[in-house]
Amino acid sequence: MTLSAIQISVVVPLYNEEESLPELSEWIARVMNENGFSYEVIFVDDGSKDRSWDVISNISQENPNIRGLRFVRNYGKTAALQTAFQAAKGEVIITMDADLQDSPDEIPELYKMIKEDRYDLVSGWKKKRYDPITKTVPTKIFNAATRSISGVSLHDFNCGLKAYRKEVVKNITIYGEMHRYIPVIAKWNGFGKIGEKVVQHRPRKYGTTKFGLERFIFGFLDLLSIAFVNKFGRRPMHLFGSLGTLMFFLGSIIAFWLLGKKIYNIYHLQPYRNVTDNPLFFLALVAIMVGSQLFLAGFLGELFVKQSVSKTGDYNIADKVG
Structure with missing residues (x-):
């Protein structure tokens, strides 16, 4: 498959998700084949302690469109996304979580919004969530604070299901815990046409969440950091x-x-x-x-x-x- 032939790169960062990977890869492949997309899937194993890498290796042998990257230790979701962005070859890059709470059925519409509606970036909005109140209330406060500080009007900055034009991910750099602020960073780098799509939020089928409440504290500090760097980084x-x-x-x-x-x-x-x-x-x-x-x-x-x-x-x- 040539570089220009790949329409969609699906980027999936993961940590200890061996149970969900076979089902997720089959689901993505089915959606791509039904819509006639040329594609690649990049699984990024962020230092998993289970058999996730063995599963990815087996899946890759069965489906040549599936690639895998493995970190020597756990670096975090931001590092996984940044590495995959540099490796992606598709015209449209779509990110999703590996826990099956993001639906691959959303891919065709996300692709259409990028290619036909000419958005630079489209962020998913999990309007109806299957999370406990201890997670949903801090999320709402976090999103409101981010909208106020950044000026980017999105309801759900932390949604893992997003779509990007290739030029966006190739021209931004993320580090720390800044993956949730990619729309903010993209806007401040000149990619201002940002859309939003209501997406399905599915109950977790396997395992448990890998994130705690501390992510909101670190996330807010990262927001202040990128706000400062954007405004005064060059002056x-x-x-x-x-x-x-x-x-x-x-x-x-x-x-x-x-x-x-x-x-x-x-x-x-x-x-x-x-x-x-x-x-x-x-x-x-x-x-x-x-x-x-x-x-x-x-x-x-x-x-x-x-x-x-x-x-x-x-x-x-x-x-x-x-």
Whole structure:
């Protein structure tokens, strides 16, 4: 199969999902064959402790459209997706979880929305969920906070079922736990046509969930991180320099006001106390020192950014002519 012949790459990150893999692979193959799609399936074994890799190897021998990647240890879902994105050859990349809670029957419509409706990215929305309230309530709070901070109007950022144009996944980089923020990262990299599709959420058939409540805490920290990097990553002086200058001048004004007050009292023969006896003086000194350090941090950040851009020139180009 040639590179240009592959219409769809299905990316499936997994960890200890040996029971669901045969059923999932057969289901995907059936959907692809019924719709006449040329395809590949990339299973990414994220350091499973069970027989998941043996199952993937057997499935791959039976179906040449199925590929497998295996990590030496558990790196996390984001690492699995980033690795598979770089390996994918399809014109449309569709991600889904391996636990059978995502339905492969959604693939044709997701593909249509990318190819015919010209979306850059389509995110699934599990409007009706089969999760306990301890999971659904934090999810709603998390999604509301993400919408507010990012400006991306999606109902379900954490849905594993998503579809992308090839150009999107080839021009973004994710790390840490940022897989749930791919729509945000894509928008901030110029891929702003983002759609949403209500998808079926199926009850878990095998095993147990691999994620706990801590993912929301780490996820929120990652959201703040990418928001900062997007806004100030290429112009750190705008943040650190502004804060540093403000604190420096505020501290200087307080210090000079205290000194001026002392000189005034001495000149008019009024009682006075030493400047160092006033707590405001030490607060002013702290503000001056912190302000200077922030300004220096911004200056050093600008040097690093300039060096990085001069070496990589990593700006996304939409098109070329001539």
